[in-house]
Amino acid sequence: MAVKQRLSVYLDADMMARLEKLASKEHAAKSSIAEAAIISFLTADDADRWEAAVTRRLDRLTRSVDRVERDLEFSVEALALYIRAWLTATPPLPEGAQAAAQAKGRERYESFIDALGRRLAKGQKLAREISKEFQSGNAGEIS
Incomplete structure (x- = not known):
């Protein structure tokens, strides 16, 4: 000893x-x-192992952040295209039709939120669906 x-x-x-x-x-x-x-x-070996482990973890985090950034960029671009198309194609409503349009809008919004909730609960992702459609050659077809 x-x-x-x-x-x-x-x-x-x-x-x-x-x-x-x-x-x-x-x-x-x-x-x-x-x-x-x-x-x-x-102990240098332990320090090297620790540094390698931290480096691997940082690399994984970097790849993950890159994917999130790509997905966010995709989402923002899709939303911007939709807003541009909506603003371009939607004519202003006459004064008397505004109340009915707002009621219909609320109804559609609630329906949208319900559908979104169901998709999220099932784990469905639009980006994944679009990617599959694009790879299969069905891009542009609405199902």
């Missing part, structure tokens, strides 16, 4: 409280926890 040497370390109050809490929770001596932390810090 190797002879251990004494080391005096000064910790701020918060760090000491955290160390004491961990020692109590793990039923371990504070010195053994400190020793394990120092070994972990000084």
Whole structure:
């Protein structure tokens, strides 16, 4: 058995409280926890493995953010095209027809929200459907 040497370390109050809490929770001596932390810090292989793990995780997160950005760009572009078409094709209503049109609009909106809720609950994604239609050569066909 190797002879251990004494080391005096000064910790701020918060760090000491955290160390004491961990020692109590793990039923371990504070010195053994400190020793394990120092070994972990000084061991280059562990640091390299940790860095590689963090790098892999960051790469996955980057790819995920890229997909979200692409999907968001697709959604914004689709919404912008729809709004442009709607604004271009929808004539203004005469004053007497506004109340009926607003009531019909509310009814259609509620129907839209119900349909959207059902699709989201089923996990259906329009982008996935469009991608499949495009790949099968049915792009532009409304089903």
